[in-house]
Amino acid sequence: MNEKKRKAHIVLVGFMGTGKSTVCQLLAKRLGYDAVDMDAEIERREGRRIKDIFAEEGEAAFRKAETEALFEILARPDVQIVATGGGAVLAEHNCEAMLKDGYVIALTADAAHIIARVANDTARPLLQGNAAAAVNRLLHERKRAYDFAHLTIDTTDLTPQQVADRIGEGWLQLG
Ligand SMILES: Nc1ncnc2c1ncn2[C@@H]1O[C@H](COP(=O)(O)OP(=O)(O)OP(=O)(O)O)[C@@H](O)[C@H]1O
Ligand SMILES: O=C(O)C1=C[C@@H](O)[C@@H](O)[C@H](O)C1
Ligand SMILES: [Mg+2]
Structure with a gap:
């Protein structure tokens, strides 16, 4: 965390279940910024659930809506804590935009632990059926996808509050 402070949003990236949405809310509260959850924003803009976008129009249509939402969010003038969707990093131009307008933190x-956190949740279309197998396959496919971040935090042995505190302390120390 350095010269990017003040002009940048804090952008949380990471695989499904790493805690982006949960930490986003806690961190926003702690730092006094607005929390923006991209998945919720897409659902609001589209007027339907993510799993319905996938079912009715397929993943490509969802990715297009995701990029549109990301660019609109990043262009907002006030600093925000942004929880991205787990696949928002799959398009290189999305990563470039996050690095340009944000301080990017990968969880x-x-x-x-990911499997334990997401296995019983029916909201994620890519994890329906055998969730454990899907997590392992996608983790392999996305092995390097989150490496572009400015900072990486392993949440395996941390609570969401501990993750938020760690990020918040680093941010506040910068003055
Ligand atoms: N550090 C943690 N320790 C234990 N449970 C956690 C932790 N972080 C998140 N969880 C739990 O895991 C589940 C998924 O968390 P969350 O929705 O924040 O993940 P996400 O990264 O936003 O996933 P997605 O990419 O699908 O939006 C929630 O039930 C949340 O309470
Ligand atoms: O990792 C992914 O590809 C996804 C993660 C979720 O946040 C949602 O954006 C959606 O379920 C797809
Ligand atoms: Mg989320």
Whole structure:
């Protein structure tokens, strides 16, 4: 965290279940910034649930809506804490935009913890059916996808509050 402070949003990236949405709310409260959850924003703009966008129009249509939402969010003038969707990093131009307008923090966790966190949730279309197998396959496919971040925090043995505190302390120390 350095010269990017003040002019940049804090942008949380990471695989599904690493805690982006949860930490976003806690961090926004702690720092007094607005919390923006991209998945919620897409659902609001589209007027339907993410799993329905996937079912009715397919993943490509969702990715297009995701990029549109990301660019609109990043262009807002006030500093925000942004929780991205787990696949928002799959398009290189999305990553470039995040690095330009944000301080990008990647949250990680080991596969077993991710599976335990997301297995019983029906909201994620890419994890329906055998969630553990899907997590392992996608983690492999996305092995390097989150490496572009300015900072990486392994959340495996941390609570969401501890993750938010760690980020918040670093941010506030910069003055
Ligand atoms: N550090 C943590 N320790 C334990 N449970 C956690 C942690 N972070 C998140 N969780 C839990 O895991 C679940 C998924 O968290 P969350 O929705 O914040 O993940 P996400 O990264 O936003 O996922 P997605 O990419 O699908 O939006 C929630 O039930 C949340 O309470
Ligand atoms: O990792 C992904 O590709 C996704 C993660 C979620 O946040 C949602 O954006 C959606 O379920 C897709
Ligand atoms: Mg989320």
